[in-house]
Amino acid sequence: MSTIAFIGLGNMGGPMAANLVKAGHRVVGTDVSPAAVERHVAAGGTGAASIAEAVREADVVVTMLPSGREVSALYGGEKGIIAGAKAGALLIDSSTIDVDTARATAKAAAERGLAMIDAPVSGGVGGASGGTLTFMCGGEDRAFAAAKPYLEAMGKTIVHAGGPGNGQAAKICNNMILGITMIATSEAFVLAEKLGLDAQKLFDIASKSSGQSWSLTTYCPVPGPVPTSPANRGYQAGFTAAMMLKDLKLAQDAARSAGAVTPLGAEAAALYGLYAAQGEAGTDFSGIVNFLRGK
Ligand code: NAD
Numbered sequence: 608m609s610t611i612a613f614i615g616l617g618n619m620g621g622p623m624a625a626n627l628v629k630a631g632h633r634v635v636g637t638d639v640s641p642a643a644v645e646r647h648v649a650a651g652g653t654g655a656a657s658i659a660e661a662v663r664e665a666d667v668v669v670t671m672l673p674s675g676r677e678v679s680a681l682y683g684g685e686k687g688i689i690a691g692a693k694a695g696a697l698l699i700d701s702s703t704i705d706v707d708t709a710r711a712t713a714k715a716a717a718e719r720g721l722a723m724i725d726a727p728v729s730g731g732v733g734g735a736s737g738g739t740l741t742f743m744c745g746g747e748d749r750a751f752a753a754a755k756p757y758l759e760a761m762g763k764t765i766v767h768a769g770g771p772g773n774g775q776a777a778k779i780c781n782n783m784i785l786g787i788t789m790i791a792t793s794e795a796f797v798l799a800e801k802l803g804l805d806a807q808k809l810f811d812i813a814s815k816s817s818g819q820s821w822s823l824t825t826y827c828p829v830p831g832p833v834p835t836s837p838a839n840r841g842y843q844a845g846f847t848a849a850m851m852l853k854d855l856k857l858a859q860d861a862a863r864s865a866g867a868v869t870p871l872g873a874e875a876a877a878l879y880g881l882y883a884a885q886g887e888a889g890t891d892f893s894g895i896v897n898f899l900r901g902k
Contacts, residue, residue: 609757610664611632611668612665612668613634614637614662614669614672615670616646616647618732619671621643623669623701623735625652628650629760630760632760635665636654636655636661658681662691667699670698670701671702673702674703675709678708682716683712689712697750699723701728703778703854703857706864709745710771713745713771725746727742728741728743728762731845738763739763741762742761742764746774748767751767778854779861782854782858783858783875786876786879789893790875790878791822792828794899828893828896829896837891837893837894846892847890848883848888849888855876859873
C-alpha cells in the first residue's frame with residue numbers, strides 16, 4: 608500500500624482516485640471544490656485542506672487538472688508540489704496540457720531529484736469510472752516503470768511514448784486525427800443526404816472501404832448505424848465540443864512551436880471554435896454534423 612496525493616478530483620480525477628482507493632492505497636485528495644473532496648472522502652479517501660498537506664507524506668502525487676495554467680501554478684512556487692513533495696516521491700500529471708509546460712514541469716521536478724511522467728488519458732468519464740483508461744506516458748524509463756502499477760489500477764492500456772512531454776504529444780496528435788476525421792465523416796453524411804444516398808447504405812459501404820475510421824464505425828455522427836453513438840441520444844456528451852476545441856488548440860500551439868504544417872488541424876480548430884461559439888460547447892463533438900447541415 609502506498610500513500611498517494613490526488614489533486615483535482617473532478618469528473619475524471621474523482622473516479623480515478625476512487626479506483627486507487629479500491630486498489631488498497633491511502634489516497635489523500637484535495638481540490639478547490641469542497642464538494643469534490645467530500646465525494647472523495649465518501650468513496651473511502653482522505654481529505655486534505657491544501658496542496659502542501661496532501662503531498663507531505665505522499666509516495667506518489669497524481670494531478671488531474673483543467674489545463675497547463677493550473678499545472679504550472681500548482682507544481683511551481685514555494686508551496687507547490689515540487690517544493691513540498693518528500694524526497695523520492697514520484698509525480699504523475701494526467702491532465703491534458705501543452706507539451707512545453709509538461710517538459711518544463713518535468714525539468715523542474717528533475718532539478719529537485721524527483722521522477723515525473725506526463726500521463727494524459729483517453730477513455731472519458733466512463734473509462735475513468737470503469738478503470739479502463741488508456742494512459743499515454745512521457746518520461747524516463749525508470750519513472751515510467753515506477754508509475755505503471757499505479758496507472759494499472761486506473762486504466763487498461765498503458766503506453767510509454769518516450770521522454771518527457773511525449774505523452775502529451777501522443778494525446779494531441781491522436782485527438783487532431785479524431786477532430787479532422789469527425790468533420791470529414793460528418794461532411795460525407797451531409798453530402799450523401801443531399802445526393803439521396805441513405806445514411807445506412809453509406810455506413811455499410813464506407814465502413815468496409817477506405818473511408819473507414821473510428822469516427823465512422825464507433826462514434827458515427829448520424830443516428831442509426833451505430834446505436835451506442837451520441838447521435839442516438841441527441842448528441843449528449845460523451846466528449847464535448849469544448850474539449851475537442853481545447854485539444855485542437857493545443858495541437859495548433861504545438862505545431863507552431865515545432866514548425867509543423869497542419870492546415871487541416873487548423874481548419875478543424877476553426878470549425879470547432881465556430882460550433883462551440885453557437886452555444887454548443889457542452890454538446891458532444893459529433894454534433895458538428897448539424898453545424899455542417901447549417902442547423
Ligand atoms: P473537471 O473540471 O471536472 O476537473 C478538474 C478539477 O480540478 C476540478 O474539480 C477543479 O475544481 C480542480 N481544480 C482546478 N483548479 C484547482 C486548483 N488550483 N487546486 C485544486 N484543484 C483544482 O475536468 P475533467 O473532465 O476531470 O478533466 C481533467 C483533465 O482531463 C483535463 O485536462 C481534460 O482535458 C482531461 N480529459 C478529460 C476527459 C473527459 O472526458 N472529461 C477525457 C480525457 C482527458
